Amino acid sequence: MLRTPAAVRDAGRHTAHNYHPLPVVISSAEGAWVTDVDGRRYLDCLAGYSALNFGHRHPTLIATAHAQLDRLTLTSRAFVHDQFADFCRELAALCGKELVLPMNTGAEAVETGIKVARKWGYQVKGVPAGQATIVVADGNFHGRTTTIVSFSTDADARADFGPYTPGFRVVPYGDLAALAEAVDEHTVAVLLEPVQGEQGVVVPPEGYLPGVRQLCDERNVLFIADEIQSGLGRTGATFACEQDGVVPDVYLLGKALGGGIVPVSAVAADAAVLGVLKPGQHGSTFGGNPLACAVATEVVRLLASGEFQRRSTELGERLHSGLRALIGKGLVAVRGRGLWAGLDIDPALMSGREACERLMERGVLAKDTHGSTIRLAPPLVVTPEEIDHAVAQLAAVLAG
Incomplete structure (x- = not known):
């Protein structure tokens, strides 16, 4: 039996409803990927609104935190x-x-x-x-x-x-x-x-x-x-x-x-x-x-070191190139810089929330804002193949 439905209900039972999260319950993560309580993996394309620029549990940062916790x-x-x-x-x-x-x-x-x-x-x-x-x-x-x-x-x-x-x-x-x-x-x-x-x-x-x-x-x-x-x-x-x-x-x-x-x-x-x-x-x-x-x-x-700025520039070009190819195929506009993109979905197709729910079903996590707009901001440790995967899943969602 899947644990997610009950966990979602439990999460909402004793909290003020100041957020409307997607119905996914994350239990572990590493790099650009998170895993839910049922063992399903998702590519994180929100990165905590940029709080996770260096990915989940970056080894250097985790080691530093552990060492400081002991002191x-x-x-x-x-x-x-x-x-x-x-x-x-x-x-x-x-x-x-x-x-x-x-x-x-x-x-x-x-x-x-x-x-x-x-x-x-x-x-x-x-x-x-x-x-x-x-x-x-x-x-x-x-x-x-x-x-x-x-x-x-x-x-x-x-x-x-x-x-x-x-x-x-x-x-x-x-x-x-x-x-x-x-x-x-x-x-x-x-x-x-x-x-x-x-x-x-x-x-x-x-x-x-x-x-x-x-x-x-x-x-x-x-x-x-x-x-x-x-x-x-x-x-x-x-x-x-x-x-x-x-x-x-x-x-x-x-x-x-x-x-x-x-x-x-x-x-x-x-x-x-x-x-x-x-x-x-x-x-x-x-x-x-x-x-x-x-x-x-x-x-x-x-x-x-400049490594992450370079990754954001190079992989951002790949991300935006893939997204621009979807304009007229469900997207009406793409904006952004580096590994940060705002996408306007044709409102006749679906809302931003619906798009994010469908992406979630395909193993990609993103967040909507203002109607039919969604944002993509994967961690800067994401790979070129993972970028292509995210764009492919978005294309599939837009194609219905």
């Missing part, structure tokens, strides 16, 4: 531990920044970026107290705290969670003229995803990010890049901003930084920005803990 896991930031300096120094070097502020989740990194930008605005730019504004883009996804959903344009994420936090202006993504109009003397930052993941892997128009960088320079405004999903190798570069020749003032990082083992996030910026924080003004008990720092330092070292 020290938590001190709080009331003390210094022996993994902290290496992590902060090596991540700062990877980012080309002077300072790093470690946190846990992506949403915490975004909240930290918002607080730092406001404090910078008051102390450095000279914005009158309580009047700082931050400009964001529609279609954004930066997390689900009350402040962050205050500037979301996704009704599911925002509705019924008010009153909303003021201080944000929303403009169309990719529209430089609208951005320029929204920035004024009270603007302290522009907060953007270099590629919008939740919106369906939306790549900005050519020249947009350089234009944002120039505008921020001209108006004395911080450019904050949310690279939580797009960064750390996913798009074929260490940071998606690199592919547009842009260096933001602030990087927001997370997901892959924890190696798929522990939640790790960070804000990276120069001392002129992060230096506005003083002891007691911001913090986190678990932020920068020894286990997190040990794992994340190894993640930084994996990225420093």
